Amino acid sequence: MADNKQYLRIGLLGVDYLLPNNTSYAIEKREQLEINDAPGAFIAAWQVTTAGRTPAYSLDADLNPLPRHAWQRAVFLKAGPQSIGLIADELQLMPSGEVRVEPFTPLGPAPSAAGHLFGGAWVRAGHAPVLVFEPRALAAHLFQLGGAT
Amino acid sequence: MSTAVRDTVHALEVPTDNLPLLLPSACMAEVVALPRLARVPQAPPWLIGVLGWRLRPVPVVSYDMLVGGEGHAPGARARVVVLYPLPGRKPWEFVGILSVSEPQSRIIDGGVAPAALEDSFRYIAAALKFDEHTVGIPDFAALAKVLYPDR
Numbered sequence: 001m002a003d004n005k006q007y008l009r010i011g012l013l014g015v016d017y018l019l020p021n022n023t024s025y026a027i028e029k030r031e032q033l034e035i036n037d038a039p040g041a042f043i044a045a046w047q048v049t050t051a052g053r054t055p056a057y058s059l060d061a062d063l064n065p066l067p068r069h070a071w072q073r074a075v076f077l078k079a080g081p082q083s084i085g086l087i088a089d090e091l092q093l094m095p096s097g098e099v100r101v102e103p104f105t106p107l108g109p110a111p112s113a114a115g116h117l118f119g120g121a122w123v124r125a126g127h128a129p130v131l132v133f134e135p136r137a138l139a140a141h142l143f144q145l146g147g148a149t
Numbered sequence: 150m151s152t153a154v155r156d157t158v159h160a161l162e163v164p165t166d167n168l169p170l171l172l173p174s175a176c177m178a179e180v181v182a183l184p185r186l187a188r189v190p191q192a193p194p195w196l197i198g199v200l201g202w203r204l205r206p207v208p209v210v211s212y213d214m215l216v217g218g219e220g221h222a223p224g225a226r227a228r229v230v231v232l233y234p235l236p237g238r239k240p241w242e243f244v245g246i247l248s249v250s251e252p253q254s255r256i257i258d259g260g261v262a263p264a265a266l267e268d269s270f271r272y273i274a275a276a277l278k279f280d281e282h283t284v285g286i287p288d289f290a291a292l293a294k295v296l297y298p299d300r
Contacts, residue, residue, distance in 0.1 A: 015188070063190040104199065104206040105242055107296045111191035115299075118189065121199060121206035129187040129201045141191070 007099050007122075007132070010075060011090030015061035016130050018099065018122060023135040024078035027091055028056075033074060040067050043147055044087045047076055056085030057142050063117070065145060079139035086142060101132050114140035156259055161252040162284055163230055166213045166221075168270050170246065171255065171277060171284040176232050178243060180252055183227040194220055200229055200245050207231055209245035210296070212287075216271050226250040235293040244296065255279065 006021035019025065033045035033056065042065035046053040056074040060066035068087075076085040101120040110116045120132035159174040179202070186198025186209060195214035200207045209229055214220045229245040230252060257277065264283045266276040272295065274288035 061190070062188065100204075102205050103239075103241055105208075105239070105297070106189055106192055107196045107208045107210065107244075108193040109298050117191055121187070121201075123201035123204045123206055125201075125204070127201065128185045129199045129206045131187060131189065131199065131206075 005099075005101070006096050007094045007101070008075065009090065009092040009094055009130075010086070010088045010133075011092075012059060012063075013061045013066075013089060016090075018094070018101070018120075018130055018132040019075070019077075019135065019138075020132065021093070025135075026076045026078075026083075028074050028076060028085075030072050030074075041147075042067050042145070044068070044071060045074060045085075047074070047083070047085060054083045054085055055147075056087050057145055058087045063141060077135055077139050077142075079136065079143070082143075084139050084142045086138075104129075104131070110137070112137045112140040112144065117141060158257040160255045160257055161230065162255050162279070163246060163248045163252045164250050165211075165247075166249060167216070167218055168212075168266075168273070168276075169282065169284045170212060171257070171286050172230060172232070172246070172252075176289075178231045178233055180248070181229050181231065183223050183229055183247070197223075197247060200231075202229075202231055202243065202245070205241060205243065207243045207245045209247055211247045212272075213247075215295070216269065223247060223249065228252065235289050235296065237293060238297065255284075 007018040010017045034048050035045050036043050043055040044058040045056045071087045074085045074087050076083045099122050104121040106116045114137040117137045118131040119134040121129040123129045160171050163170040195211050197209050197211050200209050228248040232244045234242040262278045264276040264278040272288050272291045273285035275286045
């Protein structure tokens with residue numbers, strides 16, 4: 001039985017993750033953002049609003065900071081009163097009903113104060129599982145990278 | 150006859166790079182070839198990835214790395230032993246243990262001798278001597294504590 005939720009597929013350097021669509025998020029194109037040209041910066045850009053600047057981090061597939069410049073879009077997560085962004089190589093809203101997510105408990109200590117980064121996975125025959133982000137934990141992971149001021 | 154049957158336990162010897170593990174067959178759901186795993190970012194190195202098994206995600210653990218040993222890429226003969234959920238865990242929380250080659254069937258009976266083990270082999274409840282080599286029986290309660298420390 002397929003999952004009723006929709007998911008946003010986020011591609012990071014060839015590895016896919018899913019973000020549940022019950023998360024409040026916004027997708028911004030590169031040209032709508034203020035680009036950070038500083039060499040080696042892992043904040044790739046800022047979303048500028050009347051409320052201030054929100055950083056968008058550039059990460060590798062293991063979610064470690066990785067400065068890079070060839071990207072086109074970022075996804076900004078709403079985490080309580082704040083937002084925080086992540087540069088993506090690919091973004092695709094998966095059609096409703098296409099994805100079936102099973103619960104998944106990562107092992108070992110949680111890497112963020114908000115818990116484990118993943119809470120489910122989409123498993124298909126012949127493919128490696130695709131992990132599903134826990135949005136609060138992903139936001140907490142991005143916040144703890146720092147360097148935003 | 151009835152005593153012999155009662156005292157016999159079927160098990161699998163799971164080869165690792167250090168201490169082979171002896172797992173009672175009743176703990177195991179299946180032994181599968183090692184497919185492409187999904188990496189788990191920001192996880193401990195001993196969690197080598199996630200296996201898709203019967204349309205479920207199953208985390209796969211390297212016992213060698215869990216006890217502080219060196220990790221290396223599993224070879225073509227590697228297998229994953231899928232264990233039923235550990236004590237106290239949810240019914241869908243299967244766990245995979247990396248086996249460096251095909252596990253071997255063993256029968257434990259009264260003729261198998263206990264063995265002493267160095268302290269460096271953690272999460273082991275007891276050791277047994279088979280022929281000329283020693284195997285360790287995992288301490289599943291201790292494993293559950295290290296695999297699920299937050300819960």
